Amino acid sequence: MLTAALAAGALAASTIPIHDAVAGSSPPSDVFEYTTAKNVRRIAGGVGARVVFRVTCAPGNIILEQSLEIRQAYPDGRIARGFGFIFPVATDCNGEEQRVPATVFADNLAFLEGPALVTSRMFVCNDNFFECQNYTDATEVEISDPPPPRSVIHPIGALVVEGDEGSTTADVVVRLNRPSAEPVTIDWETVAGPPDSGVAEPGVDFESGSGTLTFAPGETEQTIPLEVFGDTEVEAPLLYGEWGLIAFSNPSANAVLDTTSFFGFGAVIILDDDVDDVIIVG
16 A cells, blocks of 8 residues: 555645636536546556546547646655656547546656556636636556567468378477467367368368467477378369368467468468379370
8 A cells, every 4th residue: 555645645736736717717517537547557667657547528628738647655665756748738528538648757766566646637628718627636556567568379380291091290380479488378270161172171181170289488389280191082282282271269368369371370281292194195
């Protein structure tokens, strides 16, 4: 929890208006509301912090000036402070909720991971500036480092010669763009293509299967071994041979599937080594 001194000081400061309301006018009624996101992300080890506000205000009003302050108590009693602005000057209200990010840079001490107090102040007027009002909010938040970037899962594939009998193992390669500190998982399943499409049929041309692929921390490459069945049938090639397809789904929360290459499918390209009999007449 925040120290009593920090909370009292920041809350007292939050009652100080940015501007006095215009003399002889009444403030706008029911035209404005905003909330402060509870999770605030540190920037560059605490040199700053990023706050997100949800703001809604009625059309015909203008947000004229907005300020933001973060205060955080250190264990030794020192107070880290930072000040910034939320909007550009004179922002028109559109009646819809807007998600507005704001960046605050620490003035004296770096922000730590832990609780802090965010005080925000906004000055709202109607479009002729005859009616104005200050809005102030003080919210206790939790400052934390942003999560690490998610790894990208890239299905690569495999290339294998079919053969006339027995089976040959095709190791379908799947890669991560970067190592992860936590395990990365994704589900996979062999799938059939449309009839007469030249796509290999699971269970006939190659092994049918499904499972979950797991990358241990630090690993960037895994393989899915599938058996390709040999035959002597001449098959129409689809770009160098038959294609066996592997669909991927349900990546773990720390990863995302790359769907920009072959729509996120993995492929086993089966090179057909069979030829039609040639009859020579002469």
